[in-house]
Amino acid sequence: MxxxxxxxxxxxxxxxxxxxxxxxxxxxxxxxxxxxxxxxxxxxxxxxxxxxxxxxxxxxxxxxxxxxxxxxxxxxxxxxxxxxxxxxxxxxxxxxxxxxxxxxxxxxxxxxxxxxxxxxxxxxxxxxxxxxxxxxxxxTSIQALCAAHALPLNDIGEPFLVTTGRRLREGGWPEGVDTVVVMLDGGTAFQSLDPEGLQIWWGAYLGMADQIILSGALTEVGPRIVAARQDARERNGWIMDSYILKRRP
Known part of the structure; x- marks a missing residue:
């Protein structure tokens, strides 16, 4: 067999x-x-x-x-x-x-x-x-992303959700969680959200020589991620990225 x-x-x-x-x-x-x-x-x-x-x-x-x-x-x-x-x-x-x-x-x-x-x-x-x-x-890419940013994924005693860019774009912010991991995002689904109060930790080509990471308030870092992602995709012909969003009161 x-x-x-x-x-x-x-x-x-x-x-x-x-x-x-x-x-x-x-x-x-x-x-x-x-x-x-x-x-x-x-x-x-x-x-x-x-x-x-x-x-x-x-x-x-x-x-x-x-x-x-x-x-x-x-x-x-x-x-x-x-x-x-x-x-x-x-x-x-x-x-x-x-x-x-x-x-x-x-x-x-x-x-x-x-x-x-x-x-x-x-x-x-x-x-x-x-x-x-x-x-x-x-x-996993989630482990690699957290390690690259030296970030603990969950807040103390709180759950988190792993989802896709398509689901985030179509359904908006998921109920019941303040931390969302987004994978398989063919675009930049975070642009469909109200950025106020959101923090983002983004990474592309994790673990590879071309690794790129950016983090900060989504209102400030979001446009930089969009530009960096487009530049990297044009340069390499492809991109694989993921990101973590946290909602702060």
Whole structure:
């Protein structure tokens, strides 16, 4: 029976690899590296660098594949994601069959962590035949963001909410919390909020050489983040960022 290992590799700094991650990489028969197009070649390069740095097994093979692109024009968001996951699972299956066969151990190096705002586990459960799934946790972008700002995420005895830019833009500030973590924001959803009384801690390319962080009152820092984000996206061809908002009385 095939085993599929989803290995969290942190947010860009190879020093964030755990000993468990290094061990799992070295026991793999096949490592899959997704290519997301020239605009996100940094992520494939990161995975290649990690394999070069930590692989001591002479028998592990590496196979690269082009990741299908989600149809952003699909009116039904959930259907669009569902169809995309089917396409990714089919691509994984073809690549594994081409390079490994029915048995052995396959590894995917997951940027961040396989269990937090990552769809690898959902996609893995669509493979046929269904493999035995192993998860090796890694440093998440939330951990990396808090560490970059030396910020405790929660206030004493208070909850926080993790959400997406789309949900924040469509639903406004969530009820019952004063701290919100925003991920997967394709734009700058914080601009849809009344900035008065809000503090923001923002970071892009966390853990990578191009890391950018900004923080302060949203009324003052918001326009700087918008400008920095646009400049970085034009320079690199892509951007992955997240931020924390806190509402102060």
């Amino acid at each position: 095939m085993t599929l290992s989803l290995i969290g590799i942190g947010c860009g700094d190879p020093g964030q690899l755990t000993r468990a991650a290094i061990g799992a990489i070295n026991t793999a028969d096949l490592i899959l590296i997704p290519r997301k197009g020239a605009a996100k070649s940094d992520l494939a390069d990161l995975r290649r660098t990690i394999c070069t740095d930590v692989l001591i097994s002479g028998t592990t093979r590496i196979a690269e594949f082009d990741l299908p692109v989600r149809d952003a024009g699909e009116a039904d968001y959930h259907k669009g994601v569902d169809d995309w996951h089917d396409a990714v699972a089919a691509t994984w299956s073809r690549t594994i069959a081409d390079h490994l066969g029915p048995g052995g151990k396959v590894a995917l190096l997951i940027w961040g962590d396989p269990s937090l705002y990552d769809s690898s586990l959902r996609i893995a459960r669509r493979l046929n035949p269904l493999p035995e799934i192993e998860v090796v946790p890694g440093i």
